[in-house]
Each structure stands twice: as structure tokens, then as C-alpha cells.
Amino acid sequence: MEVARTLLLSIILLPAIAGYSEREILEEFNLHKDLDTLTTSILLKLDPGNCFAIITDQQYYQILRENLFTKGTEEFPIYVVLVSDSEDLLSPNYKTVKMLQEIRKAGCQAYVIYLANGIQMERFFRFGDRHRLFGSQARYVVLHDYRLYSRKMHNIWKKIINVVFVRRLDGEKRHNPSNSTSPWFELSTVPFPAPLKDIFVGKRLDFWQDGHFRHRNQLFGDKVEDLAGQRLKVAVLDHIPAVTKRSDHINDSGSSLEFGGVEVEMVKALGQALNFQADFYESPNPDTEKWGRFQLNGTLTGLLGEVVSARSDFALGDFYYTRYHLALMDLSIPYDTECLTFLTPEILSDNSWKTLILPFSPEMWIGVCVSLLSVGTIFFILSTFYIYIHEKITPVSVNRKHFRIRNLIFWTERKKEEKGTIVEPRTSAVSLKVEKRAKDIFDDFSNCILYTYSMLLLVSLPKLPKAWAIRLLTGWYYIYCILLVVAYRASMTAILANPVARLTIDSMDQLAKSKLGLGAWGTETKKFFLTSLDETSQIIGERLDEVVNADEAVEQVATGQYAYYENEHFLRKVRSVRSDDDEQILHIMKQCVIHMPISLGLQKNSPLKARTDKYVRWVIETGLVKKWLSDTIEEFASSIEKPPEGAIVNLKKMTAAFVALGLGYFLAFVALIGEIIYFKCVTEKHPLYDKCDRSKYYATIVGK
16 A cells, blocks of 8 residues: 555656755744644545645755655545646646546545645636636635635635635734644634625634634535525526516516516425525527537627626526536536427428329339220230131131031921022132131220229129120129229328328428528537438538527528427417417427437536435426426427318319319310311312212222
């Protein structure tokens, strides 16, 4: 253990001190050797967490090194940072910063900061607070110096409240009733939760002499457990569902605004648990600045500006749990997640003129057309093949019926010859008449096409074909036509009964492929999309514009040319206030871009964070967050998208029938005009045409 401790110190310590003896140092800086004993006594009264951290200079290191590492602290690692007297701790060197980062990462909860230069120590605290090198829950032992109590340090002592200032009381005999020559040390702290005024007045804790505390008071108590009714500033931004602006009237705190919402109720519950009163006020220029933006001078406006500048203890406004916000402030544990998505225009698709073709898909219509053409051709091929076979085989083969006819004729002629009747020789006209094949219904190609089309409309044939092969094909084709017609009718009925289809954007891919303009608040949202690993999100990020006024963005969405990015509850609210008579309805995209964690905002390094996290966890577990959320969105929770038109067959849905009828009239009129033109230009000018005797023309021309 000792070897490891020695190795640790040899690695951590900066260049060693040379040329000074312990006595010379004590005399030059008016220090006392008992300071190391006092420091050890204080450290033994607190829990260091994982380790101790000592930040000191060359002078105080000579005092501390003798006894600090051997008296009761050997159970924990000790990190020592030795700074140079000339080092500017508002901008320390790399080794110092790296060491402080390692101490924070190791989880040290006890800091001893002894620096002879008060200005150097003051700048060191400012640097640590700015870059989060100090934890607000850690315990600090600091040398008393009046330069630590200036007004610019007040914000530091509002955050670092677990601190003990060590001050030597030389020459004050009233505190030294004994005859001991050992000096007295006064231990004081910041007066939290009492607010700091223009002049810093510390709170005295105890006195120490000869290894003993006079009053034995608790040095590091829990100062956040009871805030003694102090008033804390809470900056708010009207944003659903975190904060809602209810009414303009004087409330108990004297404010002219009344606020509600999930986060407002949570802070009120925290006020009851921690015994403080919350003064809610709206951040400056909320309509234009909202959460806030960086100015050219590096300052922040809006809600973030209030909490970063320490003018507000809490900030409420739907803060996303992101690195951007964590770099500027503290965030409580997330109390809920919100669906962030886009508000897009929705257009009713008026495709009533296509009702006749909607029952089948394009592929199905192609199949039906192919079957119409192919089946008629197949009927004609089978009929032609049947005629060919009949003409080739029937004259050679003689069937029984022909035998009976011929035998009957022969027997009749023979009887007449026996009676002496002269019978003229008969030809085989009867037999030729019997052998001649009658014309069938599918012998002509035009009939094949006509009858197959009529079969598709379930029109019965005038008679059945004689050929058995064609009869079988006719039966199966009828089954196909019945199935096809029944499916078409059922689909048509469903289309007429169902509401009008809507054209909506419900996924990121559809949004990226659309031509809509995209907008969202702040440049950080654009960076979020651009830094995503998803290619679709990057495409959206390139087209995303920064929106200043949400109402103007919603108006652009209503025109059908824009999409606005926000949380789902906020989008439901803005949609609920719009008129339902708009032709283009506002639609919330079903796919969530991200489920973002939401937290309460606090000052950076706020001492209230640990207690806030504790009670936020409690209200989540008890279900109060869900209850407050339902109360907040109750007004517009029932605001759903306008339901589509019901199952009513009106003239609009029958547009396709009128389109088909009008198309038929048009084609018939065109055909009539064509016939008239042909008659005038071709028929009447023919040399054989005679308007008084048209039979000769038609017998010659049409007969051909």
C-alpha cells in the first residue's frame, strides 16, 4: 500500500520544491504547523467517496505532507495537484487540467484547496465551474480569503454549498480562554439556503484548537433537505406539454401569469418536498427567442440565457436530454419520452373518375385483356381445326345413318321396278346433303371475339357449339368469367362503400422522397439530422430550414408545401385550433423520428440536482407524471384527424359511370362524323354510285 501511494504521488506531483526549509516557509508566509492537523481532523469527519483530492501550492504542500498521508487517511487514495505560483488558473496548463479531469473521473468527494494567492484561488474556482471540473455534491475545505467573497463569486457559492472556509484567528483573545499558545481556527461556510446579498456574510460553523472542535457542530450537513421557504426563480417557456399559459391574473406570488403543465406541476411538488416557493416567470421574448440562440458576443438569449446566466434556478420548457443541453446546464433524470415527428399536409385523393378501373390492379387488368384476346383466338383456332378435320375425313368414312338412307332409297326403287314402274336413276344428292357440315357459331373470327366478350359479361350463347372440344372450353371459360365478374363486383361494392382514400406521408422515406419544404426550431435540430448515420435522415437534414415562428410554419403546412418538426403533443394542439373546413388537413406522421427523453433544466453544477432526481423518480413511480400529462393534453387529446366520408354512394363516387357514359357518347359521335365524312368523300364520288339506284353500287362493292 505504501509503495503504491509513493508511486502515485511521484506520478501526480508537479516539480518538487527545492531551496526552502520548513521553518523558512512558515516564517515567510505566517503559517502554522497545526494546519495539517486541522485539515486531517476535518477530512476524518466526512466521506471522501472514492478518494481525496488536494490542490495546493509549494508553500502549503510543505505543511500538509508531513502528517496528512499518515493519520487516518491511508484507507483512501490521495490525489495531489501541485500548482505553480505563477500559473493562471483561469486558463491552467495541460497537466493541471488533465489531473483535474482524472480526479473528477475517479469520483473524489473531498477536496482540499489551499492556495496562498487568493486571486489565483478565485480564478481556479471560476475555471472549475465553467468546465464542470467540480461536483456540486463534493465536500470542499478552502482557505479563507476575502477575494473569494466578491460579487462575481456569488454564483459559485450558490452551487458549491458544501464548503468549509478555514481562517486563522491570531490575536483574538476572546476566543482563547485557555493559556495555550496554539492558534485558533474559525470554520465557516456559505449561508445556504439564505440568499446571498450584495455583501457576502458567511455562516460560522465552529472553532478548532489543539486538535479539538469547540462546539462539535456538523460541518457538512444536508443543506438541500430543507430550503426554509426560500423563493427560487423558475423561468418557463409556453410549450406543450411541459408548460401551458393558463390565464392573465394576479396569483399568490404576485405574477400576472398563471402557468400549468407537467413540468410546472413537478416543480410545485418539488417545492412542497424541499420547502421552497417557486416564482414562475416567462423568459424574455418567448415568441421569437424561445429556448435561445447564441449571440455574436457569446451570450445566450431566451430560456437558456436565463439559466446559463444564473438568473433562474430552474428552467422549464421541454428540454431534450442531449449533449447540447448538458454542456450548458444540468438536467434531471428524464421523466418521460416524447415522440418527435413531422406535421405534414394531407390531401383527399379525388379519384372517383377511376372507380371503374380501381377494383383491379394494373397487372390484373393486363391479364384480363390478354385473356380476352387470346381466348377468342383459341376458339377460332379450334373451330378452324375442327372444320379441317371434318372436310378431310367425312367423305371417306360412311356412317350408319347414311347407310340407312341409301338402303331405304335402294329398297324403294327395287319395289317400284318389281311393279313395272319406271324409275329414273337417282343421284346421291341425298347423301351429299347429309354429308354437308352445318355452320357453327365459332366458325367466324368476329363471332369468336363477340361471343367471348359477351360471355365475360355473363350473356348466354344463342346455342351451344357442336364440337365437343369447343364445348369443354366454353364451360371452363364460363367458370373463369363468373369468378372474374363476381370479384369485380365485390371489389366495386367495397370501393363505393369505403371512404375516400387520403394521400398522407407516414414514414421518413416518404418524406425524403416528397418535394415538401422542411422546417424545425434551432440549428441543433439540423445538426441532429445531418450527423445521423441514416441516409434518409441526412437527406432530410440537408433540406431542413430553421423556423422562428411556429404559427407561420403551420400556415405553410396548411398550404400543402411544408412539413414542421415538433413533438406529437404540440402538433396535436396546433392541429386542433385549425378549421376543419380546410381542403388540406394537417396530418401527423405516424412514424416517430425519435423517442426523445425529456428532463427538467437546472443551473450548471446545481446543488439541487441530486434531490431533484430523487423526487422526480418518485413522481414517475407513483404515476403522477402520467396523470399531469393527461390533464394537460385533455383539451386536445380528442382532437383526431377529420374522419373520412362514410359509406354513401353519391354522385361524386359515381363520376366514373358518367365518365364512361360520356366517353361512349363521344366515341359514337366521332364514329358518326367519320361515317358521314366517308360517305361524302368516298361513297358519293364512286363512279358506280347512283343516288337513285344504290343497289348496283352495293351489289358490286359490298358483294366483293
